[in-house]
Amino acid sequence: MSLLQVKDVNQYYGGSHILRNVNLSAELGKVTVVLGRNGVGKTTLLKSLMGLVPIKSGGITFDGKAIDKATPYERARAGIGFVPQGREIFARLTVQENLQMGLAYKPGGTPIPAELFELFPVLKQMLGRRGGDLSGGQQQQLAIARALAAGPKLLILDEPTEGIQPNIIKDIGKVIRMLADRGNMAIVLVEQYYDFAEELADQYVVMERGEVIASGPGSEMQAKNIRQLVAI
Numbered sequence: 001m002s003l004l005q006v007k008d009v010n011q012y013y014g015g016s017h018i019l020r021n022v023n024l025s026a027e028l029g030k031v032t033v034v035l036g037r038n039g040v041g042k043t044t045l046l047k048s049l050m051g052l053v054p055i056k057s058g059g060i061t062f063d064g065k066a067i068d069k070a071t072p073y074e075r076a077r078a079g080i081g082f083v084p085q086g087r088e089i090f091a092r093l094t095v096q097e098n099l100q101m102g103l104a105y106k107p108g109g110t111p112i113p114a115e116l117f118e119l120f121p122v123l124k125q126m127l128g129r130r131g132g133d134l135s136g137g138q139q140q141q142l143a144i145a146r147a148l149a150a151g152p153k154l155l156i157l158d159e160p161t162e163g164i165q166p167n168i169i170k171d172i173g174k175v176i177r178m179l180a181d182r183g184n185m186a187i188v189l190v191e192q193y194y195d196f197a198e199e200l201a202d203q204y205v206v207m208e209r210g211e212v213i214a215s216g217p218g219s220e221m222q223a224k225n226i227r228q229l230v231a232i
């Protein structure tokens with residue numbers, strides 16, 4: 001059974017129908033990539049998964065339980081980690097404090113996992129710096145590390161390559177692959193950078209105007225010319 005199952009989800013902003021009968025699943029050990037042009041509803045889908053916007057109909061099951069009525073806090077505690085678009089680092093808090101925010105719903109005194117500094121060595125040297133003083137790429141790494149701090153089973157990332165230098169994009173791609181390959185985490189990745197998405201995709205979903213218009217195994221993306229579907 002899939003770790004995450006999204007079934008026939010509909011969502012509206014006021015009178016605008018934003019998500020239309022969206023179906024999606026994510027499996028442990030796999031990267032599920034969500035592709036689509038600007039404004040098709042990708043971020044709204046992720047916010048719906050996280051409980052940041054309410055869904056109107058349909059269901060979301062995580063780890064065998066319906067979560068569509070759960071608060072964002074409850075979903076985080078159940079094991080969903082979220083890396084929002086634009087990173088949302090606390091600019092005036094230090095790197096260490098930002099990482100501690102990722103542990104907010106763990107018992108007090110829970111240490112920051114040392115492993116995060118193996119994944120992102122740069123963060124170790126910068127523990128005392130303010131988040132706002134980091135480069136965009138470093139902030140993205142910090143945002144991912146913050147989401148990983150509590151040991152999620154599902155990691156959701158919204159356009160982690162946006163505005164990031166190529167060498168850091170490569171590092172982030174390696175970390176995503178490694179996390180998936182361990183087999184105890186599912187990853188949902190929204191991406192506009194097609195090559196990055198294709199390289200990481202075990203499964204893909206393409207959205208257009210709030211609907212899923214194509215999906216399948218990542219290995220078929222080239223043959224199905226998915227690049228063309230999302231080209232700007």
Ligand SMILES: Nc1ncnc2c1ncn2[C@@H]1O[C@H](COP(=O)(O)OP(=O)(O)OP(=O)(O)O)[C@@H](O)[C@H]1O
Nearest residue numbers: 013016018036037038039040041042043044045085
């Ligand atoms: N808070 C909101 N209130 C009303 N409409 C919104 C709101 N947020 C997004 N929308 C609209 O919903 C649609 C989907 O937006 P969404 O951000 O989910 O798309 P996206 O695929 O993530 O795009 P992008 O890649 O630009 O982030 C767009 O038409 C957008 O204008």
